[in-house]
Amino acid sequence: MTAPSLLLYIDRSLFARKVKDSRSVEHRDAGWKLFGKVPPREGPVKDPRRIQKEYETKTGRAGHSNLTSPRQNVRKNLDFEPLSTTALILEDRPANLPAKPAEEAEKHRQQYEEMVAQAKKRELKEAQKRKKQLEERCKLEESIGSAAQTWNQEILPNWSAMCTSRRVRDLWWQGIPPSVRGKVWSLAVGNELNITHELYNICLARAKEKCRSTAANAPEAESQDSGSSNRESSLELIKLDISRTFPQLCIFQQGGPYHDVLHSILGAYTCYRPDVGYVQGMSFIAAVLILNLDTADAFIAFANLLNKPCQMAFFRVDHSLMLTYFAAFEVFFEENLPKLFAHFKKNNLTPDIYLIDWIFTLYSKSLPLDLASRVWDVFCRDGDEFLFRTALGLLRLFQDVLTGMDFIHMAQFLTRLPDLVPAEQLFQHIAAVHMTSRNRKWAQVLQTLQRDPERGSPVLKR
Amino acid sequence: MASAGKEHLYKVLVIGDLGVGKTSIIRRYVHHTYSHNYRATIGVDFALKVLRWGADDTVRLQLWDIAGQERFGNMTRVYYREATGAFIVFDMTRPSTFEAVLKWKADLDSKLMLADGRGIATVLLANKCEQGHPLPANGLKMEQFCKEHGFAGCFETSAKDNLNIDEAANFLVTQIMASEHALLRRAAATDTVTPQLDRRRRSDGCVGCLK
Numbered sequence: 001m002t003a004p005s006l007l008l009y010i011d012r013s014l015f016a017r018k019v020k021d022s023r024s025v026e027h028r029d030a031g032w033k034l035f036g037k038v039p040p041r042e043g044p045v046k047d048p049r050r051i052q053k054e055y056e057t058k059t060g061r062a063g064h065s066n067l068t069s070p071r072q073n074v075r076k077n078l079d080f081e082p083l084s085t086t087a088l089i090l091e092d093r094p095a096n097l098p099a100k101p102a103e104e105a106e107k108h109r110q111q112y113e114e115m116v117a118q119a120k121k122r123e124l125k126e127a128q129k130r131k132k133q134l135e136e137r138c139k140l141e142e143s144i145g146s147a148a149q150t151w152n153q154e155i156l157p158n159w160s161a162m163c164t165s166r167r168v169r170d171l172w173w174q175g176i177p178p179s180v181r182g183k184v185w186s187l188a189v190g191n192e193l194n195i196t197h198e199l200y201n202i203c204l205a206r207a208k209e210k211c212r213s214t215a216a217n218a219p220e221a222e223s224q225d226s227g228s229s230n231r232e233s234s235l236e237l238i239k240l241d242i243s244r245t246f247p248q249l250c251i252f253q254q255g256g257p258y259h260d261v262l263h264s265i266l267g268a269y270t271c272y273r274p275d276v277g278y279v280q281g282m283s284f285i286a287a288v289l290i291l292n293l294d295t296a297d298a299f300i301a302f303a304n305l306l307n308k309p310c311q312m313a314f315f316r317v318d319h320s321l322m323l324t325y326f327a328a329f330e331v332f333f334e335e336n337l338p339k340l341f342a343h344f345k346k347n348n349l350t351p352d353i354y355l356i357d358w359i360f361t362l363y364s365k366s367l368p369l370d371l372a373s374r375v376w377d378v379f380c381r382d383g384d385e386f387l388f389r390t391a392l393g394l395l396r397l398f399q400d401v402l403t404g405m406d407f408i409h410m411a412q413f414l415t416r417l418p419d420l421v422p423a424e425q426l427f428q429h430i431a432a433v434h435m436t437s438r439n440r441k442w443a444q445v446l447q448t449l450q451r452d453p454e455r456g457s458p459v460l461k462r
Numbered sequence: 463m464a465s466a467g468k469e470h471l472y473k474v475l476v477i478g479d480l481g482v483g484k485t486s487i488i489r490r491y492v493h494h495t496y497s498h499n500y501r502a503t504i505g506v507d508f509a510l511k512v513l514r515w516g517a518d519d520t521v522r523l524q525l526w527d528i529a530g531q532e533r534f535g536n537m538t539r540v541y542y543r544e545a546t547g548a549f550i551v552f553d554m555t556r557p558s559t560f561e562a563v564l565k566w567k568a569d570l571d572s573k574l575m576l577a578d579g580r581g582i583a584t585v586l587l588a589n590k591c592e593q594g595h596p597l598p599a600n601g602l603k604m605e606q607f608c609k610e611h612g613f614a615g616c617f618e619t620s621a622k623d624n625l626n627i628d629e630a631a632n633f634l635v636t637q638i639m640a641s642e643h644a645l646l647r648r649a650a651a652t653d654t655v656t657p658q659l660d661r662r663r664r665s666d667g668c669v670g671c672l673k
Contacts, residue, residue, distance in 0.1 A: 244501055
């Protein structure tokens with residue numbers, strides 16, 4: 001625990017010294033150039049540390065602990081800190097001017113002391129703040145650590161018996177520790193499709209073969225007219241999209257450590273489900289899984305996740321079914337946030353404008369990755385409903401900002417959410433969303449709308 | 463009929479195949495930035511560009527950056543509604559994206575039509591021109607192509623090197639205004655002939671491919 005602060009200190013003092021050195025060199029240089037042979041005066045560039053020492057000997061407060069040890073504590077650090085900025089006023093006047101009156105010198109000394117005291121206070125406050133932050137982080141890490149232990153030792157070994165228990169569900173809501181996240185996701189998503197590692201390898205081999213053969217035929221295919229099937233060719237699109245997946249992480253791009261893994265999973269999927277193929281948005285989902293699971297397991301989770309009814313509807317771009325989901329969403333939107341709903345309606349801001357990105361990428365593109373992972377946690381627990389509940393939570397969180405905006409600014413805001421979405425606050429807002437409408441739950445509302453599409457969103461219906 | 467201090471709001475679509483640089487062009491145009499790696503657009507993204515126009519008019523361009531995957535077609539067509547202008551973008555280094563241009567144009571024309579039966583003002587952008595061969599060397603007779611297929615004009619652009627993007631946008635705005643004027647005149651059925659008519663006539667085909 002002390003190590004980082006010590007390190008910090010060492011680092012800083014080194015840096016400070018370096019800066020000082022270089023500055024004095026510069027100064028000397030400048031002196032030489034500007035004044036020909038006149039060497040720079042020693043006086044004005046007095047080392048602040050020397051001034052401090054002079055001052056301390058003058059005031060008889062000689063550095064009692066100044067030279068003691070290199071093991072610096074925080075206070076020591078503080079003694080040192082404000083010098084460079086304030087010691088100047090302690091200097092004697094140049095020789096050609098009358099000396100400072102004793103009174104003035106005393107005043108300056110007092111002022112200096114006050115400044116030092118204030119700076120110390122400030123530094124102390126900051127140090128305390130840092131300490132508190134560190135403590136909080138440690139506490140958080142500890143709680144994550146103990147949660148990981150609970151998941152590993154108690155919950156995972158008894159998964160089927162415990163996964164629906166109140167305690168586990170509560171723990172789940174708080175976020176799954178990253179070390180067990182992949183395992184929990186895998187278990188929660190399940191493997192209805194009974195995909196084995198062998199099957200993944202077969203699909204992958206087929207994808208690679210297809211890739212090779214199209215690469216070999218590429219020049220021909222390009223010069224001849226390439227029909228829509230060729231242009232839509234999933235494998236080509238995958239190549240274009242991989243490096244555009246979480247570019248800021250720099251791990252999926254050409255040459256990055258996960259570039260080939262992402263390519264493999266997406267390619268294998270197009271061979272596993274040629275009827276679905278590659279659809280934009282998939283690369284983000286696969287990438288998040290890769291960050292939490294080994295390749296083959298990531299593929300299994302990926303295929304099973306996409307096989308869920310809502311994901312199938314979206315990735316097969318089943319337009320009318322998507323509209324049904326949007327309509328169900330609007331039912332709960334109106335119920336939960338009637339004012340904002342009316343505002344959206346007035347501005348013709350339909351759910352397809354912002355929900356498509358959120359649902360297709362399961363928020364991994366629009367929310368910070370750690371927060372998106374927490375959304376995934378509960379999505380794995382609660383299913384599709386939670387995706388729409390999260391959307392309502394976001395709208396609820398930003399309700400006040402949104403009500404003051406016009407169409408284009410709302411659309412821009414929602415398709416490009418702020419970089420810092422406060423996690424705890426968002427989850428509080430999600431928790432506050434009521435997922436019942438006239439005593440009907442999400443699934444029931446959805447079912448009714450599916451049976452009777454005429455009752456779908458009036459705005460989106462064409 | 464110079465209207466002083468008027469504010470114009472235009473919805474402009476930016477469409478074209480996946481990865482041709484639609485987002486890059488918009489980012490360059492609106493935010494004056496460029497990055498090698500923008501995230502793939504899913505659904506639609508938005509940007510707003512406010513232009514001073516003439517002495518004291520203001521033009522607000524609502525740019526709709528629409529995902530390029532063909533599969534999304536059905537879904538993203540809803541976004542075409544009430545657009546007054548469009549950029550169709552292709553990537554000069556990938557011939558297949560040029561072949562797709564006509565599909566995008568046909569799609570646009572089938573979904574959107576002005577009151578006089580004409581399509582909305584559409585400008586073709588040949589992006590990534592810093593990497594591709596210049597169009598004539600590319601074997602593309604762009605002027606002819608634009609005339610035949612109803613593009614108001616064509617520009618070779620580079621979002622990376624900031625080439626021709628402002629020019630293309632200004633050109634599109636003049637085209638949008640011209641068709642707006644034409645429509646207004648049609649609606650009013652007035653007998654005055656304004657200079658705009660000539661300008662519109664002249665720009666019916668391709669105004670030239672400006673590099």
